[in-house]
Amino acid sequence: MATFDYSGMLATANSLIARFGRNITIRTKVExxxxxxxxxxxxxxTANAVNLPVGSSGGxxxxxxxxxxxxxxxxNDRIFLIESSATIDTSSRVLDxxxxxQVVQISHVNPGDTLLLYRVIVRS
Numbered sequence: 001m002a003t004f005d006y007s008g009m010l011a012t013a014n015s016l017i018a019r020f021g022r023n024i025t026i027r028t029k030v031e032x033x034x035x036x037x038x039x040x041x042x043x044x045x046t047a048n049a050v051n052l053p054v055g056s057s058g059g060x061x062x063x064x065x066x067x068x069x070x071x072x073x074x075x076n077d078r079i080f081l082i083e084s085s086a087t088i089d090t091s092s093r094v095l096d097x098x099x100x101x102q103v104v105q106i107s108h109v110n111p112g113d114t115l116l117l118y119r120v121i122v123r124s
Contacts, residue, residue: 006114010084013109013116014048017083021050024080025095026088042093047086051096052079064105064121074123077104082118094122 023046033039064072078101080094088094094101101122109116 004112006112006116009111010114010116014083014085017048017050017081017117021048021081022096023047024049024051024082026082026086027093027095028087028089029091045087047082047088049080049082049086049094049096052081072105073121077121077123080118080120080122082120084115084117086118088118088120094120099124 026045026047027042028045030041030043031038032041066072080096082088088103088106090103090106092103094103101124103120104123105121107119109119
């Protein structure tokens with residue numbers, strides 16, 4: 001069976017994020033040392049991203065609920081659509097426009113085996 005080539009879709013996603021987004025800084029935690037003498041440092045990298053406001057005061061509406069039906073999205077949360085070449089995890093911090101955000105959730109947008117972008121929910 002033939003597989004679909006997502007390279008054109010990846011190029012379009014990267015182009016649109018670069019065109020309508022801006023550079024952000026991603027701080028990724030690096031832990032070293034041992035249990036008796038731990039050390040934490042931060043690596044910084046830049047990536048292109050689109051910053052979307054979330055909530056009822058305008059912006060992008062998002063409704064993510066846990067198993068009990070509780071909404072996991074808070075009023076000050078934001079969504080970043082981040083290019084696929086970025087390195088990010090849930091311990092990362094996102095710096096944008098002088099604001100620092102904690103990563104709450106990362107979703108990979110990857111039809112097939114091709115990662116197109118990250119949808120990252122952050123909280124200040």
